[in-house]
Amino acid sequence: DAGVTQSPTHLIKTRGQQVTLRCSPKSGHDTVSWYQQALGQGPQFIFQYYEEEERQRGNFPDRFSGHQFPNYSSELNVNALLLGDSALYLCASSSTGPGNQPQHFGDGTRLSIL
Amino acid sequence: AQSVSQHNHHVILSEAASLELGCNYSYGGTVNLFWYVQYPGQHLQLLLKYFSGDPLVKGIKGFEAEFIKSKFSFNLRKPSVQWSDTAEYFCAVDNQGGKLIFGQGTELSVKP
Numbered sequence: 001d002a003g004v005t006q007s008p009t010h011l012i013k014t015r016g017q018q019v020t021l022r023c024s025p026k027s028g029h030d031t032v033s034w035y036q037q038a039l040g041q042g043p044q045f046i047f048q049y050y051e052e053e054e055r056q057r058g059n060f061p062d063r064f065s066g067h068q069f070p071n072y073s074s075e076l077n078v079n080a081l082l083l084g085d086s087a088l089y090l091c092a093s094s095s096t097g098p099g100n101q102p103q104h105f106g107d108g109t110r111l112s113i114l
Numbered sequence: 115a116q117s118v119s120q121h122n123h124h125v126i127l128s129e130a131a132s133l134e135l136g137c138n139y140s141y142g143g144t145v146n147l148f149w150y151v152q153y154p155g156q157h158l159q160l161l162l163k164y165f166s167g168d169p170l171v172k173g174i175k176g177f178e179a180e181f182i183k184s185k186f187s188f189n190l191r192k193p194s195v196q197w198s199d200t201a202e203y204f205c206a207v208d209n210q211g212g213k214l215i216f217g218q219g220t221e222l223s224v225k226p
Contacts, residue, residue: 004157031212042118042204042216043158056213090158094212102148103214105158 004029004106006091012112013081021076021109025093031055032074033103034066035090043090049074050096078111086113116141118207120217127195128225135190135220137205146208147188149179152219153201161203164188175199197226 005024013019025032031050035043045058049068068074072093078085088110092103121136139145149161162173169181179190188205205217 033212033214035214035216040218042206042218043214045213045215048212056211058213092158092214102160102163103212104160105150107157 023091029093
């Protein structure tokens with residue numbers, strides 16, 4: 001049973017560039033959430049996708065956008081990269097099945113901005 | 115705005131010592147509560163969760179947590195820690211909308 005997989009594991013970009021991060025949810029999960037974890041901090045919620053729609057959004061600028069595909073996988077896009085975007089980006093998946101379902105996290109993509 | 119506060123940034127214990135990590139949240143409505151653990155080089159893993167019912171919840175690896183609604187707290191406990199418990203611990207709150215709000219984490223170092 002595959003867990004949450006993210007790619008790539010590491011990425012180095014320069015200021016002003018654009019980046020796309022990818023996530024495949026755990027088997028049986030249909031909801032994907034993205035988080036940003038700066039060094040020494042807890043993860044911060046970026047947004048959540050369900051049925052290919054953005055369902056909730058955290059306090060992140062429009063430079064951060066996403067997409068969910070029919071197979072439930074998801075992408076996070078960040079435009080006009082800033083130095084402050086350097087962080088670990090985490091994808092989490094969950095199921096909308098009966099009852100509350102906890103989120104399962106991937107290993108993350110480490111994004112470094114030079 | 116909702117927030118989660120973890121009181122201890124870094125805790126150092128000897129093996130067999132008891133552990134209690136504090137977590138308080140600010141949100142007046144119904145919440146789901148979680149503790150996640152991140153072992154060195156690994157992804158976040160769910161330790162335990164509270165949705166409803168018995169406020170004392172038991173998780174994996176001998177951890178437990180108590181939800182005290184009147185204090186907006188969800189403290190994590192373990193009677194006797196092991197060296198393998200060395201990790202970072204995150205408390206998180208979900209207002210049942212699926213958006214997790216995390217505390218800033220507590221780094222636990224257990225000396226053998």
